[in-house]
Amino acid sequence: MNAPGFSRGSDPLDLHEWKGVESSGSDPLEKPAVTPRLWLALYLPHFPLEVLGAERASLLPVAVITGGGARTTVVAADARAARTGVRIAMSASAACALAPNLILASRDETAEAAALEGLAAWAGQFTSFVSLVLPHGLLLEIGGSLAFFGGLDALLAKVRGAIDALDYSACFGVAPTPLGAWLLARVGSEEPVTALHALPARLAPVPLAYMDLPRRVEESLHSIGVEHFGDCCRLPRDGVARRTDPRLLAYLDRALGKRADPRQPYTPPPTFQRRLSLPGDVKDTETLLIAAERLLLELAGYLRARAGGVQTLEWHLAHRRSPATRLVIELVTPSRDAGHLLLLLRERLARVTLVEAVVYLGVRVRTILPLAPSSQDLFGEEGIAGGDWHTLVERLRSRLGRDAVQGITPSADHRPEKAWRCCTPGESVTGEPARYPRRPLWLLDPPEVLQTVAGDPWFDGKLHLTHGPERIESGWWDGDDIARDYFEALHTGGTRYWIYRELRERRGWYLHGIFA
Amino acid sequence: MSAALEQLRRHPAMWRRETPPANALSTGFPVLDEVLPDAGWPMGALTEILVPRAGAGELHLVLPALAELGARGRWLAWVGPPHVPYAPALAARGIALSRILWVRGDNPAQQLWSAEQALRSGVCGAVLAWPARVHPRRLRRLQLAAESGGAWALLFRGEAPPEDASPASLRLRVMPAEKGLAVEVLKCRGKPGARVEIALDE
Numbered sequence: 010m011n012a013p014g015f016s017r018g019s020d021p022l023d024l025h026e027w028k029g030v031e032s033s034g035s036d037p038l039e040k041p042a043v044t045p046r047l048w049l050a051l052y053l054p055h056f057p058l059e060v061l062g063a064e065r066a067s068l069l070p071v072a073v074i075t076g077g078g079a080r081t082t083v084v085a086a087d088a089r090a091a092r093t094g095v096r097i098a099m100s101a102s103a104a105c106a107l108a109p110n111l112i113l114a115s116r117d118e119t120a121e122a123a124a125l126e127g128l129a130a131w132a133g134q135f136t137s138f139v140s141l142v143l144p145h146g147l148l149l150e151i152g153g154s155l156a157f158f159g160g161l162d163a164l165l166a167k168v169r170g171a172i173d174a175l176d177y178s179a180c181f182g183v184a185p186t187p188l189g190a191w192l193l194a195r196v197g198s199e200e201p202v203t204a205l206h207a208l209p210a211r212l213a214p215v216p217l218a219y220m221d222l223p224r225r226v227e228e229s230l231h232s233i234g235v236e237h238f239g240d241c242c243r244l245p246r247d248g249v250a251r252r253t254d255p256r257l258l259a260y261l262d263r264a265l266g267k268r269a270d271p272r273q274p275y276t277p278p279p280t281f282q283r284r285l286s287l288p289g290d291v292k293d294t295e296t297l298l299i300a301a302e303r304l305l306l307e308l309a310g311y312l313r314a315r316a317g318g319v320q321t322l323e324w325h326l327a328h329r330r331s332p333a334t335r336l337v338i339e340l341v342t343p344s345r346d347a348g349h350l351l352l353l354l355r356e357r358l359a360r361v362t363l364v365e366a367v368v369y370l371g372v373r374v375r376t377i378l379p380l381a382p383s384s385q386d387l388f389g390e391e392g393i394a395g396g397d398w399h400t401l402v403e404r405l406r407s408r409l410g411r412d413a414v415q416g417i418t419p420s421a422d423h424r425p426e427k428a429w430r431c432c433t434p435g436e437s438v439t440g441e442p443a444r445y446p447r448r449p450l451w452l453l454d455p456p457e458v459l460q461t462v463a464g465d466p467w468f469d470g471k472l473h474l475t476h477g478p479e480r481i482e483s484g485w486w487d488g489d490d491i492a493r494d495y496f497e498a499l500h501t502g503g504t505r506y507w508i509y510r511e512l513r514e515r516r517g518w519y520l521h522g523i524f525a
Numbered sequence: 526m527s528a529a530l531e532q533l534r535r536h537p538a539m540w541r542r543e544t545p546p547a548n549a550l551s552t553g554f555p556v557l558d559e560v561l562p563d564a565g566w567p568m569g570a571l572t573e574i575l576v577p578r579a580g581a582g583e584l585h586l587v588l589p590a591l592a593e594l595g596a597r598g599r600w601l602a603w604v605g606p607p608h609v610p611y612a613p614a615l616a617a618r619g620i621a622l623s624r625i626l627w628v629r630g631d632n633p634a635q636q637l638w639s640a641e642q643a644l645r646s647g648v649c650g651a652v653l654a655w656p657a658r659v660h661p662r663r664l665r666r667l668q669l670a671a672e673s674g675g676a677w678a679l680l681f682r683g684e685a686p687p688e689d690a691s692p693a694s695l696r697l698r699v700m701p702a703e704k705g706l707a708v709e710v711l712k713c714r715g716k717p718g719a720r721v722e723i724a725l726d727e
Contacts, residue, residue, distance in 0.1 A: 045564035046551045152551075152564075185555050205555050246704070259724070266555025268724040269589040271619055274596055398600055401646040405628055405639055413629045417612040418622055429612035437612075437622035450584045450615065451608035503701020504580040522611065523580040 047152040047161075047203060049168065050182040050190035051132075056145040057085040057116050059177050060124045061286065070108045074101045075116040084116055118144070120286060128177070130277040131307040133314025135168055140187070140272035146194065148187050148272060161201060175306050184208055187272055188264040192238070195219040205266050212264060213239025226254045238264070281311050284371030290329065292366045294358045297326075301354055304372045305347040317377035318343030322350060324357075325371035331364045343378040402434050423483040424491055425521060426454065446479055447497065449507040449522030456519040459508060466508055466518035472498035475505075482512075495521070550677065553589025560710055560719035561695070566590050570694040571668045571678040575711070579607065582706040583681055583699050585725045588618050590677070591651055595621030599650025602626040602643040605636040607655055624650075637663050644670035644678055651677040661690050668692040 053059070057073040070090035072083045081101040093108040105111050121144055129147055132139045135158075138150035151164060158164035165181065172179050182194030183201030189208050192215045193199070202211050215238040217227050230253060235241055241249070241261055249257055262268035285300050301324075312318055320343045326334040338353050405414045418437035420430045429452070432438075460467045477496030484490040493509040500506060507522030549563030558564045566572060566587075576583045591601055601624055603610055616622055626643070630636035633656060640654045644667060652671075659680075671678035680693070696712035705724040710717045 045558055046555065185558075205559050262724045266559075267722075269553035271553055271589050271592055273619075398646070398648040401600075401643060401648055402626070404642055405626075409628065409630055409635060409639065413631075415627045415629075416622070417610060417615075417625055417627055419612045419616055429609070431627070434626050435623050437625070448611060448614040448617065450588075450611055450618075451580070451606075452611040454609050502578050502581075504578060506580070523608065525580045525582065525584040 045152050046150060046185055047155070048184055048187045048190035049149040049151045049165070050142070050184075050187070050194035051147045051149070051168075051172070052142075052180040052182070052191070052194035053145045053177055054180060055085050055087070055178050056121060056124070058087055058114075060120050061114050061117060061288065069110050069112050070095065071112045071114060072101075072104055072108075073114050073116050074104075117286065121145075123283065124285075126275070127283045127307045127311075128175075129275040130281070130314070131171075131175070131310030132168075133277060134171075134310040135164065137314075138272075139275045141275050142191060146191065148190065151183075161203070165201070171306070171310070175303055184211075186264060186266045187270050188260070189266070192219060192264060208265055209239070209242065213237060213242070215239075217241075220260070222257065222260070223254065226257055229253050277311060277314065280377070281308055281374040282371070283307060284325070284327075284369050286369045287367055290366030290368055292363060294355070297358065297367060297370060298351060298355055300370045301372070302347065302351055304370065305350050308350075308372065308374065309345050309347040312345035312377065315377055317379055318345045319350075319374045319376075320344075320378055321374070321376065322353075323373040323375070324354065325373070326363065326367045327369045327371070328363075328365040329368055334361065334363060334367075336361065398435070423481055424489070425452065425481065425495075426456075427484070427489075447476070447524075449505075449524045451523040451525050453521055453523070456509070456521045459518040459520050461518060466498065466510075468498075468500065468506065468508075468520060470501045472500055472506065472508065475499050478510075480512075481509075497524070550590050550593065552586070553593070554586075554721075554723045556721045557586075557708060557723060560721055562714040566677055566679075567694050568677050569672050569675045571664065571671055571680065571692060573680045573682055573691060573693040573696040575682055575684055575696065575698040577684045577698070577700065579681075579683075581699050581701045582725055586699060586706060586708065586723070587651075587653075587679060588620065592619040592621070594650030594677070595624040597650065598624065600624050600626055600643075600648050602628055602640070602649050602652045604628045604640045604643065604652060604654040605630050605633075605656075606653070633657060633659070637667070640678070641666060641670045643674075644676045645674045647674045647676075649674065649676045651679055653679045653681070655681045657683075661692070665692045668694075 058071065061073060070093060071087045072090050072095055073085040074081050075084050076082055079100070083095060083097055083099045083101060083104050085097065086095040086104070090104070090108055090111060095104045095107055095111065101113060105113070125141055125144070125147070129139045129141055132147055132149055136149045136151055136154045140148040142148055155161055155164060158167055161183070165183070169181070180194045180197050181199050182190040182192065183203070184190040184193055185203065185205045185208065189202065189212060192212055193202065196215050196219055198211060202208050217230055217236060220238065222230075230241065235244065241257065246258060259268060263270040283304050285304060287296070287300055291297055308319070320340050322338045322340075324336040324338065326336070328334070336354070336357050338350070338357060340353070344350065402414055414434065415431040416434040416437055417429055418432045420428055422428050425448075462471070466472045474496045475498065478494035480494050482490075482492040492512040494512060495507060495509045498506045498508050505524040506520055507524065508518055508520050511517050511519065548568045549561070549565035550568055551565040552558055552561070574583050574586070595601055601620070603625065605628065610625070610627060612622055615625070626649075628636075628639045628643070630639050636654060637656060637659065640652050643649045643652045667678050691712075693712065694714060698709045698711055700707045700709070702722050705722060707720060707722050710719045
């Protein structure tokens with residue numbers, strides 16, 4: 010499994026942390042590495058089952074159910090259940106009719122969310138960019154990791170091996186767009202697509218059901234005989250926008266790379282804390298160690314991504330009635346070797362007598378220690394020259410004046426000119442941005458008076474109103490009250506403007522923003 | 526060189542101080558990445574975006590990359606923008622406002638000086654500037670500053686004469702298209718001339 014070129018038998022990822030290795034043999038004429046974006050989607054079809062650990066524990070067929078009463082449906086079924094004909098989305102009563110000895114387990118969405126985050130932290134060992142796809146998937150940007158892992162095949166084999174060790178089953182999809190990769194993973198089309206031009210043909214057979222479209226859109230597409238992704242692409246764009254939903258076009262564009270599809274990177278928490286519920290009540294050490302191994306493999310991936318190790322590991326063994334058993338394992342030197350940490354737990358468990366069966370197992374690491382001098386990422390927090398942003402701000406302010414160097418922050422006010430303000434750089438109020446309707450990227454301060462021609466607003470040409478009005482009446486309490494109707498207007502040159510009509514006094518038109 | 530060291534050199538998280546990292550940042554538009562020589566915006570270099578008519582969509586073109594730089598904790602300096610960068614709209618597009626530095630200079634000379642400082646500082650991922658006229662010699666200084674700070678220097682300009690000698694490693698022209706934006710690669714390493722259309726979010 011090691012990447013080619015390694016003879017030391019150590020984990021090649023450990024090289025991640027070598028800092029300050031002077032590359033005396035560097036070749037200045039070497040061509041820069043070209044690393045186009047490539048996405049690996051991991052879709053976890055049996056996740057609800059695997060999170061509960063129910064599959065391993067029983068010799069009988071198991072299904073995970075959700076909902077209540079007559080609406081109880083199957084969300085996951087193990088191989089034994091599947092052989093009897095139990096399928097996802099089937100009602101629980103139908104499933105029990107097919108498999109009379111079926112064991113039903115309730116879905117635990119909290120545990121699933123925690124497990125997915127644990128998996129995302131673990132995946133940080135393969136790439137610096139991991140994004141969650143709720144509820145059962147991950148997206149890894151692997152374009153930048155290929156060279157290190159010795160190519161796509163080697164990387165995929167490495168991820169496959171690591172995820173098998175965690176005992177999760179995953180479908181892979183590889184494509185130059187995140188949505189493309191996700192759809193390939195969903196349909197189990199595992200042959201990687203590395204070139205954008207090959208993507209339309211590979212996505213064409215994806216059935217509508219896998220596209221997670223709104224039900225109304227899916228039904229209206231079915232009604233006109235559209236069954237697959239490829240059929241959608243063949244429809245006239247204008248007709249699609251008018252007859253179904255303009256978001257469908259955006260979806261197709263994102264999948265094929267014609268539209269940006271920014272993904273939220275997952276940031277692992279600064280400390281590691283995970284727990285696993287155990288299948289039934291567990292008293293024997295071997296079953297506990299199986300669960301512990303999964304936690305430790307996740308921990309190892311998390312530590313590898315952070316170039317760190319642990320010296321103190323806290324285990325929590327929760328019981329049904331008695332207070333939890335807490336085992337603290339201290340190491341002499343920091344480590345992230347899952348096998349070593351598992352061995353230490355095994356030795357410790359041999360020395361304690363459990364008061365009662367264990368219902369869940371938790372592990373916590375409060376302090377991550379550097380295992381070797383940590384490497385600094387090219388785009389790391391400190392910047393490549395190690396400069397300090399305070400120094401930059403101070404230097405700029407000393408020449409331009411204090412007010413000339415500012416940050417910006419949104420402000421809770423409906424009046425567009427007061428919905429933002431200047432602030433000290435770095436001190437923007439971060440939080441959920443207000444869900445305004447469309448707002449322009451540029452604001453004109455102050456708004457510019459527009460001419461009118463035959464009553465229509467005019468700005469270096471005729472403006473066609475495309476959206477609006479959005480009425481904004483606010484601010485009576487501080488004397489700066491406004492009453493305006495805002496519109497989006499399209500100029501013949503293609504620029505989109507944000508303009509308003511004053512509803513008071515002189516009912517003029519004003520230009521207030523540019524969508525740019 | 527030993528195999529292990531070779532492996533190390535190719536690690537994505539590694540860079541070498543001897544040679545500036547010739548790295549590229551995905552534009553977020555795969556169709557555009559495909560026609561750019563490094564499969565993205567060149568970091569540590571100068572990009573010129575020619576906008577015959579301001580407001581054509583030029584900001585949308587660079588927002589995905591800016592959002593990514595901000596998410597990585599790098600600063601985004603906006604030097605002398607023509608209007609107010611509107612915080613609610615930028616936040617809604619995933620830009621880390623806490624990494625925005627809005628610099629207002631009184632005159633072009635101050636703005637170019639500020640852009641150069643920001644590029645050189647090493648803390649900025651991108652420095653955006655809107656110079657009206659700029660001498661090729663000043664452009665060369667910006668290019669050097671971008672190299673030394675590993676930053677993406679991004680200049681938005683009106684139509685410039687094509688024969689104008691510029692040190693920019695990438696020059697694009699953007700025009701509104703029927704369903705978004707047409708991007709023309711006027712200058713790049715390798716073979717320029719590609720033209721792609723991208724869709725913009727409504």
